[in-house]
Amino acid sequence: MTPRRFATIISGTLKAWGVEDQCVLKTEGFSCSITLNSNVLVKIAYEEQSFGSIWRLREKNQKESVHPSVGTALKALALILCPNRKVGRVVFAN
Amino acid sequence: MKQSEFIPLTLITGFLGSGKTTIIKNLLQREELSKTAVIINEFGEIGLDHHFIETSDEDLVELSTGCLCCVMRGDLQEAIARLLKKREAGWLFDRIILETTGMADPAPIIQSLVLDKISAPKVILDRVLVTVDSVTGLKSISEFEECSRQVAFGDILLLTKTDLVENVEGSLEKELMHINNNAEIFKSDFGIIDLELVLGEYKRQTIAFTENEIDKHSHSHSHSHSDIMSVSLYFETPIHAVTLTLFLELLAEVLGSDLIRLKGFVYIKEAPETPAVVHGVQHIFHPIAWHQSWPYEKKETQLVLIGRSISLPWVRAILETIEEEVEEITRQNEN
Numbered sequence: 001m002t003p004r005r006f007a008t009i010i011s012g013t014l015k016a017w018g019v020e021d022q023c024v025l026k027t028e029g030f031s032c033s034i035t036l037n038s039n040v041l042v043k044i045a046y047e048e049q050s051f052g053s054i055w056r057l058r059e060k061n062q063k064e065s066v067h068p069s070v071g072t073a074l075k076a077l078a079l080i081l082c083p084n085r086k087v088g089r090v091v092f093a094n
Numbered sequence: 095m096k097q098s099e100f101i102p103l104t105l106i107t108g109f110l111g112s113g114k115t116t117i118i119k120n121l122l123q124r125e126e127l128s129k130t131a132v133i134i135n136e137f138g139e140i141g142l143d144h145h146f147i148e149t150s151d152e153d154l155v156e157l158s159t160g161c162l163c164c165v166m167r168g169d170l171q172e173a174i175a176r177l178l179k180k181r182e183a184g185w186l187f188d189r190i191i192l193e194t195t196g197m198a199d200p201a202p203i204i205q206s207l208v209l210d211k212i213s214a215p216k217v218i219l220d221r222v223l224v225t226v227d228s229v230t231g232l233k234s235i236s237e238f239e240e241c242s243r244q245v246a247f248g249d250i251l252l253l254t255k256t257d258l259v260e261n262v263e264g265s266l267e268k269e270l271m272h273i274n275n276n277a278e279i280f281k282s283d284f285g286i287i288d289l290e291l292v293l294g295e296y297k298r299q300t301i302a303f304t305e306n307e308i309d310k311h312s313h314s315h316s317h318s319h320s321d322i323m324s325v326s327l328y329f330e331t332p333i334h335a336v337t338l339t340l341f342l343e344l345l346a347e348v349l350g351s352d353l354i355r356l357k358g359f360v361y362i363k364e365a366p367e368t369p370a371v372v373h374g375v376q377h378i379f380h381p382i383a384w385h386q387s388w389p390y391e392k393k394e395t396q397l398v399l400i401g402r403s404i405s406l407p408w409v410r411a412i413l414e415t416i417e418e419e420v421e422e423i424t425r426q427n428e429n
Binding site: 001005008009011012013015016017018051052053068069070071074075078085086087088089090091092093 | 208209339340342343344346347348349350351352353374376377378379380381382403404405407408409411412414415416418419422423426
């Protein structure tokens with residue numbers, strides 16, 4: 001992971017969800033904050049530990065959640081930023 | 095005579111008045127397509143299109159109670175079942191052409207064909223031909239989502255009525271490439287097309303774009319008439335098989351219905367000589383198949399994604415990160 005890739009993942013996700021224009025994204029190194037109407041909605045941090053990489057999400061007034069992969073981190077972020085967005089589930093045809 | 099286990103189905107779609115029926119009519123006059131069954135989906139109480147197709151009633155099934163993509167998927171299965179029954183009784187057709195309505199969204203139709211587990215012999219979607227009116231195509235794309243979506247699903251895009259215009263194809267072709275840079279574009283004068291486009295070996299597995307062209311397409315988004323666009327991902331490093339599954343799941347999860355189509359080859363670490371063939375329509379994917387050898391010189395993942403709000407750097411970053419995570423776990427397991 002690089003700081004640039006970290007920023008790309010977060011900004012690209014906001015774009016995919018159509019919320020990039022409503023939010024202000026501030027990134028610094030491996031952390032960022034997403035602000036809406038001057039209120040910080042969520043802070044995200046990526047860390048590399050001895051046992052592997054983790055993603056920390058701290059939603060305003062909520063306990064921090066820790067995720068072992070980019071997939072679970074973005075799933076949790078979706079519940080904060082756009083809980084009503086319909087998600088797709090991959091189906092493999094036989 | 096032994097009947098084939100598979101029957102190829104050619105899906106012909108295209109916006110209202112773009113010339114689908116004329117092309118089918120001309121195709122059916124060719125000797126090579128004499129054993130072709132036709133399914134026509136007409137919208138409205140009075141279906142007219144089938145009257146323009148000169149074929150015997152036996153060869154043609156008309157669906158006129160609604161648009162296939164909306165409510166008629168069951169009817170499509172039934173129509174195919176009816177045709178297969180006739181085949182059992184001795185009418186040996188070897189190909190099906192399915193014409194959609196001009197306002198159809200091809201996605202549910204394609205999904206229905208991909209997910210069909212009933213029909214035997216199996217009817218397989220061979221290719222999707224999309225007719226685009228050279229005169230009105232640009233306007234239709236900018237004004238009608240249906241038109242853009244049809245282009246997005248095309249394997250072959252047919253510019254029709256080219257005999258009526260001069261120098262329009264340039265901007266239209268540019269727009270078509272922006273929406274779907276993996277399709278091949280051909281022109282059709284007076285509704286006549288090369289038979290190879292229907293019967294020839296389809297180069298589904300080829301993604302023939304250079305890096306410069308990819309950049310051009312990726313950056314031309316703001317000039318587009320449609321918000322649907324395609325991005326091409328080239329990835330040189332082989333990835334673990336499980337990375338591919340996690341990657342597809344994450345794309346479906348984040349992009350939802352904005353992911354319209356995904357196809358290409360994936361360079362898998364566990365099978366470096368046989369690229370994995372990936373082909374998905376929205377969240378429905380064909381089973382992963384393995385191509386016998388690399389269809390292009392370089393071993394690398396080449397994927398085309400068509401949809402809305404898809405950023406190429408984001409797709410690359412996601413794939414790189416998932417592969418790193420999988421590599422990390424694999425390394426830990428080995429120690």
